[in-house]
Amino acid sequence: MSPRRLGVMGGTFDPVHHGHLVAASEVQHRFGLDEVIFVPTGQPWQKVGRDVSQAEDRYLMTVIATASNPVFSVSRVDIDRGGQTYTVDTLRDLRTQYPDDELFFITGADALEQILTWRDADELFTLAHFIGVTRPGYRLDGHHLPEGKVSLVEVTAMAISSTGCRDRVREGAPVWYLVPDGVVRYISKRGLYLRDSG
Ligand SMILES: Nc1ncnc2c1ncn2[C@@H]1O[C@H](COP(=O)(O)OP(=O)(O)OP(=O)(O)O)[C@@H](O)[C@H]1O
Numbered sequence: 001m002s003p004r005r006l007g008v009m010g011g012t013f014d015p016v017h018h019g020h021l022v023a024a025s026e027v028q029h030r031f032g033l034d035e036v037i038f039v040p041t042g043q044p045w046q047k048v049g050r051d052v053s054q055a056e057d058r059y060l061m062t063v064i065a066t067a068s069n070p071v072f073s074v075s076r077v078d079i080d081r082g083g084q085t086y087t088v089d090t091l092r093d094l095r096t097q098y099p100d101d102e103l104f105f106i107t108g109a110d111a112l113e114q115i116l117t118w119r120d121a122d123e124l125f126t127l128a129h130f131i132g133v134t135r136p137g138y139r140l141d142g143h144h145l146p147e148g149k150v151s152l153v154e155v156t157a158m159a160i161s162s163t164g165c166r167d168r169v170r171e172g173a174p175v176w177y178l179v180p181d182g183v184v185r186y187i188s189k190r191g192l193y194l195r196d197s198g
Pocket residue numbers: 010011012013014018019020023106107108109110111112133134135136158159160161162163164
């Protein structure tokens with residue numbers, strides 16, 4: 001069997017929104033990926049200082065958001081490993097799980113900018129090919145990154161952030177059409193984002 005091409009979309013997903021979904025879908029199409037695996041983080045160490053919602057809530061919202069797409073799936077590797085999440089561990093675990101497949105790690109322009117500050121940054125580029133996608137408000141630039149290891153892709157601009165969605169819920173403003181309908185209902189059912197998370 002020829003190797004499958006697997007996209008990996010890591011994120012805090014607090015909550016998952018249409019910016020994440022459009023980026024993953026566009027990269028899946030452009031790179032002919034067989035599957036895109038969404039990987040909600042355990043504790044995102046670069047987001048200390050703010051309360052991140054419980055991992056199970058972020059996991060379930062990601063499942064709800066991706067359920068209807070036959071080539072999207074969700075992995076619990078980072079949540080089940082526990083503790084702070086480092087992408088090098090995510091990719092090592094997925095490499096063990098899918099030893100014969102090619103991995104493509106998808107990041108927005110803001111995350112790509114920071115990538116050399118990530119743990120074991122050099123090893124990251126041996127474990128996967130990186131795909132940086134455009135994001136409104138950030139410049140997509142790969143000149144600081146190893147040649148041939150990163151591709152840059154323009155995706156439909158979605159000026160949506162999880163921070164913006166949380167702020168809107170706290171202020172009583174709607175998040176309909178910023179996040180999938182099922183996620184709107186899940187946020188309301190669980191009473192998420194009603195208080196300032198810092
Ligand atoms: N609107 C968007 N367009 C393109 N990429 C995005 C967009 N929003 C997030 N991403 C990318 O998706 C990944 C996961 O993002 P994350 O879950 O941190 O969402 P976020 O909206 O940036 O959250 P927060 O506002 O809480 O920082 C990151 O690589 C990020 O760059």
